[in-house]
Amino acid sequence: MKYKLGPGEKLDPNEFILKGFEDLEISTQIVIRDALNRGLEVEILDRPSHFIRLKGQGKTRLVKEASKTELDSYMTFLVMENKTVTKRILEESNILVPKGITVSDISSGLDFLKQTSDRKMVVKPVTTNFGIGISILQSSASEEDRKKALEIALGFSETAIIEEFAEGNEYRFLVIGDECVAVCNRIPANVLGDGKKTIRELVEEKNKDPRRGVGHVTPLEKIQLAETELSVLKEAGKSPDTVPSPGEVVFVRKNSNISTGGDSVDVTDIAHPSLKKLAVEAAKAAKAKICGVDIIVKDLKSEGDYRILELNFNPVLYIHNYPYSGKNRNVGEKILDVLGYVS
Template structure:
């Protein structure tokens, strides 16, 4: 099916649901809306895989899932998919990454963890998305805990990465072309108490926000109460019936992924320029034109210590266009710019 707006017709870029495209993930909806507003023809080639074709201004481009384009090679994708290779290339470019090792069997992983038992460690699959298969181990973790973390990671990939836990806050830097166009702080799924409602009720209230849905078709995902969330509450001595004090923030997830109910906070304006430059350098190191760079920093507003956690080959756009709080960075427009379409 092909779509094109009539002359003078415009779609509201602040409407996060695009009528007629509700089944597509929201990042793709952003690109479609912005493309139509530029007078381009949009053809949906395959709805289930969010595959579209853009035509206009003498240029034809294929786009999959909003940020997969011909500008990035298959090898660039393979490099970013493999965290071990990514770390190696970044280190060779004198870019700091967490110190660690890659293991392909349980015993090797346990040996490395035991050698670093006094430190907080992270265990994750060499290839993963949305925080899946990642475990954080506190100092002096039990052998059982270490073994479980390795088994989980190796269950998702033939190789697991075992590395130091980088202290600080994690931010997503979105690089498009030669520019860092947006910076987002992703906060783990949480609720704030009012002194009256219990945690379950607070989650239900927060999930009633129309921006929260299921399946990446809205800017935010609903907070769940599955085993992972219940275990996080249990570890903090709480249950779903606990009534937090007014103003008290309770986290129900440890990972900061928006896909598991986290909040997206735009911090582009306060991010120090050194980190934006670093993000662009990291993307260039793997020859990526569109890249999500995850950086841990201790103080975002001043130049200092950092670690790059990973590079993402298919970064979502909606956390920057429709953040939980902050400005719309209009990153769909930036995608069209780099694809060669003038505004």
């Protein structure tokens, strides 16, 4: 199917659901909307895989899942997909990453974790996204907990990374071309207590927000109360029936991914220029033109200590266009710019 707007027609960029394209993930909807508004022809090549073709201004470009384009090579994708290789390349560019090792069996992992038992550690698969398979181990973690973390990570990948836990807040820096175009603080799934409602009721209430849905077709994902969330609550001495105090923030997830119900907060304007420059340098180290750089920093507003956690080869756009709070950064427009389409 091919689509093109008629003379004078425009689609509202503030409407996050694009009529006729509701089945496509929202980042793809953003690119389609912006492309149509530039007078380009959009052809849907394969809906299930969100594969489209853009035509206009004498150019034809293929785009998959909004941010996979011909600008990045397959090798660049492979580098960013493999966290071990990413860390090596960043270290060689004198960019700081968390210290750790890669293991391919549980025994080796347990041996290393014993040597670092005085520290908070992270265990994660080498090749997954969306926070899948990641475990955070406290210094007091039992051998059973350590083994379970390794089993989970190795269940998703042939090898697992064990690394120091980087203290601070995690931010997503979106690099497109030679510019850091947006910075987002992704806050783990949470609810705010009012002294009356239970956690379950607060989750249900927060999930009524029309921006929350399931399957990346809305800007935010619904908060779940499944096994992982119940485990986090139990660890905090709470249950879905607990009534939080007024103003108390209760987290039901440890990972900050929007895909697991987190909140996206735009912080582009307060991020220190040195950190934005660092994100661009990290992307260039991997030869990436479109890249999500996850950085842990203690103070976003100043130059200082940081650690780059990973590079993402298929960064979502919607957390920057339709954040839970903050400005719309119009990053779909930036994608079209770097693809050579003039607005």
